[in-house]
Amino acid sequence: MPIDDATLDALDTWWRAANYLGAAQIYLLDNPLLRRPLTRDDIKPRLLGHFGTVPGLNLIYAHLNRAIRERDLDALYIAGPGHGGPAMVASAYLDGTYTEKYPEVTRDEEGMRRLFRQFSFPGGIPSHAAPETPGSIHEGGELGYSLSHAFGAAFDNPGLTVVCVVGDGEAETGPAAIGWHSNKFLHPVNDGTVLPILHLNGWKIANPTVLARIPEDELRALFEGYGYDPIPVEFTAGEDHREVHRRFAEVIDDALDRIAAIRENARGGDLTRPRWPMIILRSPKGWTGPREVDGDPIEGTWRAHQVPLAGVRDSPEHLAQLEQWLRSYRPDDLFDESGAPIPLATALAPEGNRRMSASPHTSGGVRHPIVVPDFRDYAVEVDESRRGATDAEATRVLGVMLADVIRRNPTSFRLFGPDEVASNRLAPPVYKATAKQWVAEMLLVDRDLATAGRVMEMLSEHQCQGWLEGYVLTGRHGVFTSYEAFVHIVDSMFNQHAKWLEAARAVPWREPIPSFNYLLSSHVWRQDHNGFTHQDPGFLDVAVNKSAQVVRVYLPFDANTLLSTYDHCLRSLGYVNVVIAGKQPHPQWLTMDEAIRHCTRGLGIFEWAGTEVSGEAPDLVLAAAGDVPTLEVLAAAALLREGIPELKVRVVNVVDLMRLLSEHEHPHGLSDADYDAIFTSDRPVIFAFHGYPWLVHRLAYKRHGHPFLHVRGYKEKGTTTTPFDMVMLNDLDRYQLAIDAIDRVPGLAEKHATFRQRLVDDRIRARMYTREHGEDIPEVADWRWST
């Protein structure tokens, strides 16, 4: 159906208004409607922002508005070029959302003055799409994962259309390049739709883009190869705007028609992967901006990336050119006497929550409640008189619970993993409840694959992280399971998500969203088989650098503490929960009641393991965080109890790592008094830590007892060997811990020289045995705690 003239008018009026608002945000401190000649004092002292991508983003926004109204779409807009913040803000201002969210930014001249002034201004708003931006779930920091966010938002949102603009700069990143493959994981009935728009404006900051400089047939083949049905459209700088709108409206309609047909076909039962449409939009960078400045071409080149006219405060020519540019949008025709947009400029805005900037999906407004079964039902039985006698694989036990979480939340909980859900032993239980979603060819030999399922696996940590971010940002729940070492692949994405959560806390209209839950297994101490490259516990060091308001770190050491921890994580809101847990058969220490008490406190004394005398200070504290360190500390405690029965040893375990921080630094932090009550202020503390040892110092350096704190942990020593050789290589083994204890308590080394030598000898013997036999010495491998 050809588009009528009135609609073309409305499209162009919106576009001009949005472009004006976009450009003016970057420049104007005052004189927002140009009701008087532009002067130097109207210009911001520092010009910070990106215009290049703005007109393209605005064009798409305008045309989507039309389509939303005509088709009653529930749509989201993801701006991959997050530098186009001015576009997102302009659109939200035009459709009224901005003033609803920020009442001081009124729809009049004064409001517009505030709108412009606050942009990239101290105390104002960031220059990128950000948590402060209505309708955004995607910030323009690190580039690359707009598609992963878009598909994550679409999963389990069958009524939703997610329009994802991918910049051609962003398209050069690895995460973007893999994001396109998300179409092999999207169910055409149960999930929503993603309409990707590759925005080829040809340039990055200082270079052309790769995809803009390959032949048209190659570009087309690339996206056909990704499984899409590309719809190309190209606009040039001088093109008549009505013609632009007419042609672009056709493209949008074409894409949406194809989507509607695909969805209908799928609802009719055809669940093979469809060739979803995607749009390849070529348009000039800095479109409608200055053609040329100081003799250099600007529009359509990289020079339009940020501020096309940078010298306006110093150069009267530039200032005049800016005024001419801004007036080219004819602000007097766009805004009425009071400064409010004229009706035609906002005629395309959808109603209420149909406005993309007001979509409740983007603001935590459609948070799905999670139903978590009683985690105690999955408890591993532990006999208090025979602790450590039973082995269990902690993640496998959690898998049984997660299977039930999946059953009880059939459309709002998913598990994400880079081909590691089974390897991390959440399978098989999880696959009794669900399958891996896979919308590509299936073979008879396949197991646990189906077109619909709650497990999402692709061998890309970036994709898994991005999908789950998109999923939780739109109010649903999930877990990302990964090998501990390789979660470093998404360090930067973690950083960005944590920053988003931190900034979102200050945005009053954003509701809290479900936490992002990591389950890191195949951890450093059990990468004896894969070797040195797979041994890296440093994600913790990255995690604790981010805001204490949003980061939580847990090191449950057996199945029951893992269950209790995960129950808490699944129910929590607004955090990033980093949980490290073992997957190998491992002794179980606490009953479920004890585990709950221990996890509630976050740390505690294992009275059953120590040799303290009531009412007396201990001689020494042996502390542990992590499953393998806990085992070694308990074994060291047993050695000391046998060898030096009179030594008063306290055994402490830390599950919630943030408890080590001060109460002033983290909401979970302990007061100094509480810390001292557990660790003492003056006794040696031998701390066996899961990660790099200095992290414990970094957390506890202000504590009274810090001078007496001696930490053992992973110090970058490892290879392909046995589990016990791994701990020995890093001096975290029971023998070394016991030796450390003897060496730190004054007088002990002399008095118990024979026992100390026995420990040294046992250590050498263990090493020799392993070298000879290729497995751990039985006295270690078969060791059991006995009370």
Place this chain on the structure above:
Amino acid sequence: MPIDDATLDALDTWWRAANYLGAAQIYLLDNPLLRRPLTRDDIKPRLLGHFGTVPGLNLIYAHLNRAIRERDLDALYIAGPGHGGPAMVASAYLDGTYTEKYPEVTRDEEGMRRLFRQFSFPGGIPSHAAPETPGSIHEGGELGYSLSHAFGAAFDNPGLTVVCVVGDGEAETGPAAIGWHSNKFLHPVNDGTVLPILHLNGWKIANPTVLARIPEDELRALFEGYGYDPIPVEFTAGEDHREVHRRFAEVIDDALDRIAAIRENARGGDLTRPRWPMIILRSPKGWTGPREVDGDPIEGTWRAHQVPLAGVRDSPEHLAQLEQWLRSYRPDDLFDESGAPIPLATALAPEGNRRMSASPHTSGGVRHPIVVPDFRDYAVEVDESRRGATDAEATRVLGVMLADVIRRNPTSFRLFGPDEVASNRLAPPVYKATAKQWVAEMLLVDRDLATAGRVMEMLSEHQCQGWLEGYVLTGRHGVFTSYEAFVHIVDSMFNQHAKWLEAARAVPWREPIPSFNYLLSSHVWRQDHNGFTHQDPGFLDVAVNKSAQVVRVYLPFDANTLLSTYDHCLRSLGYVNVVIAGKQPHPQWLTMDEAIRHCTRGLGIFEWAGTEVSGEAPDLVLAAAGDVPTLEVLAAAALLREGIPELKVRVVNVVDLMRLLSEHEHPHGLSDADYDAIFTSDRPVIFAFHGYPWLVHRLAYKRHGHPFLHVRGYKEKGTTTTPFDMVMLNDLDRYQLAIDAIDRVPGLAEKHATFRQRLVDDRIRARMYTREHGEDIPEVADWRWST
């Protein structure tokens, strides 16, 4: 030319021998030639390794050997599926390299016993391709960047053919997906050739692979879209092996013929991007391994990923099946009486350095010397009587020097950056010496692009990191420049490269390779314009976790210290040098002679800035690391000098961060005596740090003076604002540092309450001014040091 029967025999004999050696490494402790029936005791107690990819890797290796001999190729083999370590080891053993590098692994029965036993065994070799593996520059840790490594190795190696096997699991990662685009950056005459082989064996650990499950035409379109000319070939489980070899030899010849034609054409003057061939090889996972175990299909499924028969120590049936499998390769026909490979099994091995496993490119054997001009020639003039009076952009000054490094090393030095070489202000000087290499469409409007150039820019940190790794791993030199915040994108790749360097130190036949040099600019303190998402100094925290033998961290604070630092980095071998430097106009502090002395020591006292009295201990130490902290510390020192003239302040600056560590922990570490001589052991130290403040505590917690150490740094507070507001938000500003000083020296706060209050008021005034005017208050912005 069809392949003759003798060659087919040789190919199959090599393949069988390599497959036997590959499988046997995983299993056999003894009885290496199966000269007696296999018993339980012959089997390793722990079966660790990956067989799935081995036969495919071996097939390719065998056929490349033939092609190398026939065409006298200089070739490298990059095994993307690094889990195929057994294949790389098997090939090196067959061609004789292994025994040359490890003489104890002789070419007889005893040597073979050692070869098998050491694999994945304590004290032996890792299960992946690793530094210990002859011919490898690519380890099977993190997957994804084999193509980036391959192209990095090919740059400036016109005689080299780099064959890069990309696993279909790896192909799902972002870095791999973007690695294919490297063909837009490869010069067809000056650079070498990369022949990518996508190895579709269909499965990952527990899932099918995406690329194996899309229609053939889509797969073909994808690689045509990437700009290649794909040559598909498929083998099935039962296919006759002679037929396999005949067909695969044709494919290899076809690919190499096309490459030869392209290169000839390019040498004739056609420098447009050619459509390089790539091979799509479909073959069964675990090919030639057990068909079925316990009723489950193995060969051709995910179950063949690691150890196809896992229960051989416990199950006599499995043991029998293993024996049958191993004997299917007919070891008696492959090895002679002594256990040496028969001549036919090694007939295809190329001679000497033509053996891929012996390629000197892979072992540091062709290290290019670097010519570094005298860095003092680029010095910024600093007048000792007017320090800080001149502004300079440190990276722009370095750019002038790097331009000359480029001129003097025209085929062995490159700059890599994700569209940030200009943004980080190495341009324009660098573009007077060279261009950005770009082998795709060029337009008249383009600047500084050419088909040949020393600057490599693609908007992918992964690609830049991987390219430079491949470049330095093959003996050439380079710099990777990135925004500080977004270098986190390659945290994991940094980890893997640092681990490679650490492990390579212990391999006697590996020569040291040039250091990997980071230049991180657009740093946290000058991301006032881009805002919170662009503010992250945490790469340092990741870097210092890796081995002290390979990691160096420098924080030069002006142009002269940057020049001196970079001179050292460029000449160094075997390190990862992390250098953080400013790009904004910034005061210059040290003359070149002073900068050299300061950088040689790595830290030192700025006597000109302090108010110490000779022979007396200072009351206080103000220390800084980083350009902005140094500025604020100097301004704080000036405030204190004016407000409390009698206070004895020492000003210290740290350029080499590792000096803070103990001499026992890092080769650059200071002895306690030296540390105390600079920082004192008992005076308050206010340390203004570039990064997260706790990192300084993590480095210095063992020092005597640690209880008196008070660190200010970035504490995750920021937004889009002004530079001085950024330091105020994080309490790193001059006023706060002076207040800290007053509060830490006993008695000062009472005695100088008025002055202290003035500092508090000035701070508030600065904040208010910024909020109102959008720029920094002149008394801060225009502040100059005066002596």
